[in-house]
Amino acid sequence: MKLPEFTDIEQAHERILPFVHRTPVLSSSTMNRILDCELHFKCENLQKVGAFKFRGAINAVFSLTDEQAANGVCTHSSGNHAAALALAASMRGIPAYIVMPRTAPTIKRQAVEGYGGKITFCEPTLEARETTLANVAVETGAREIHPYTNFNVICGQGTAAKELIEDNGPFDIIMCPVGGGGLLSGTSIATRAMSPKTMIIGAEPEGADDAYRSFHEKKLIPSVNPKTIADGLLTSVGEINFRIIQRKTDEIVTVSERGIVRAMRMIWERMKIIVEPSGAVPLAAILENKFDYRGKKIGIILSGGNVDLEKLPFHEFV
């Protein structure tokens, strides 16, 4: 597969412009004073479906020819990509078939159903998900849109960094979380092209540190039994995403669970916005002093804001 370039991200940006929110970039003087740096948060928690994932999904869906799109799209996901793909498909007027583990939280299921997605449940194993998805694809003729190992998804995700740099750049450092690597690979392509001197840092939970280990050992090492409160980052980094990250990303750091909850709470309390644990991971790296951030101007992509208000984690790590 051809690797995406910045011109592909520019084209993606034009394509998705009518559909996405140009999300605000917020900052907090108090946090800047406490942390002795200048933080600019790109609020993708305020994006449609509450996550940056909508950028990739809408770009992928609208990049299909009419023939390719005719029978709809499909994916397996229990998270933000599922909701994003369901909404994107509904905007094009085609069906979205979502394979979900039967253990997926009710609110995730309701989100997908709310956007008109058709759910097929399966056992909560990767094998069951893949087999079920293959069956769904054969039965429906729907086209698979992978959450991150997909050229157009990566280009869509890169548009968040593009807007961030256009609106508040240039930055000394740009940061985002890394799970499958769709956001980090897109962010790295956009940032490297628009602002070559900016340092690009991915942040990952210690309990799901496959991208960190892969990056530092220079070979792809999948996760084994990842465990973290940052449920959007449990997945292993994709092969194409890793190739881009190896070439364009400067550093990957890891953070503790306690750090994630502290960072999440700081964003809620100081910035008055709701961020999910995954979105708080880059700030956690600052709170835990994982790189030289003092005095720097830093752009952070807050990846999403989908949390279950019934199960807030603020007491788990006191």
Next chain:
Amino acid sequence: MKLPEFTDIEQAHERILPFVHRTPVLSSSTMNRILDCELHFKCENLQKVGAFKFRGAINAVFSLTDEQAANGVCTHSSGNHAAALALAASMRGIPAYIVMPRTAPTIKRQAVEGYGGKITFCEPTLEARETTLANVAVETGAREIHPYTNFNVICGQGTAAKELIEDNGPFDIIMCPVGGGGLLSGTSIATRAMSPKTMIIGAEPEGADDAYRSFHEKKLIPSVNPKTIADGLLTSVGEINFRIIQRKTDEIVTVSERGIVRAMRMIWERMKIIVEPSGAVPLAAILENKFDYRGKKIGIILSGGNVDLEKLPFHEFV
């Protein structure tokens, strides 16, 4: 006292421009679809100190002559005005003396202290507050900045509606909550001048409905034992504020406690932003069908986002 006019709000806006956030105006397609209207939320929960109160405080502090400001400012408040005045004073480099009931929540106290305010505690009665404040004013020579019965505070609060109309107007309806009436009086002056056909509606909790009763009986009727989860709206409407509201506001409606919590939860879940109960009161009026909103383009001022994350109310009215 001379009543403020729109030119006073324009001057206030220029004065405070270097200090305030021009807060974003957010909307949710899903909420618009569910509610069958077009809602534009002016996010003063993302303002400095997490509330519109900073606009009025900073305008009042920077409207003082050097001589008037020399000994600092003072007020009695246990809420957002206290934090706002403390920050505004620190920006001018003068002290802020805040009289607070000794029963005020720790987080409110910490907010004021965090901005450098000097707190004097008193018994939790209006009489004790007023006596203590009078003593503090005499001892320090500080100038009192009342939370809402103050010309420059009203002008500052009116700048939120001015920005909202400039950025997303014109509207069929503009709404905000009403407590002391600083925000509603400022909003009404700005809206009536900029967009004469726009209907201006204040929303108030049923348990603190003095503005509603005063408005409909055409005379000032103070609250007796107000009780509501919307702790920013417990106070009685001010005399000057009421005079402005009588002349410029079209309607005041009331909402239930259950409606406030439902509206607050909808904003958290759908918009991914943190709004305090007081800020959710206008949306509650829509959820409770208190006026003819269907098909209308409505601007709502989300007044603030200061909640205690330890005491979320989502289970109180299930």
